[in-house]
Amino acid sequence: MLQIAKPLAMAIRQKRMELKYSQEFMAYKLNQTQNAYCKVELGQTKVTLIKLIEICAVFEVDMQEFLRPVLTPHMRMAQI
Numbered sequence: 001m002l003q004i005a006k007p008l009a010m011a012i013r014q015k016r017m018e019l020k021y022s023q024e025f026m027a028y029k030l031n032q033t034q035n036a037y038c039k040v041e042l043g044q045t046k047v048t049l050i051k052l053i054e055i056c057a058v059f060e061v062d063m064q065e066f067l068r069p070v071l072t073p074h075m076r077m078a079q080i
Helices: 005-018 023-029 034-041 049-059 064-079
Strands: none
Touching (some): 023 049, 049 064
8 A cells, every 4th residue: 555645745844845835824725724734744634636736726836746756666666
């Protein structure tokens, strides 16, 4: 089973910090509480496809920016 929750959460947090967005701003844009958004970044809440699309829209990035680094290590292992 793919373990992508933590790497995805870390990638989301890294991008947010890179853009200098606060958790409060992200929570507002995603129509959720800051506490709920914090759990996403900590990997305590699984990110649904819909939520990932919404996060990417806020960041104005393509989903591949998050999925490629998260899935690439698993793809290499599958080829072995």
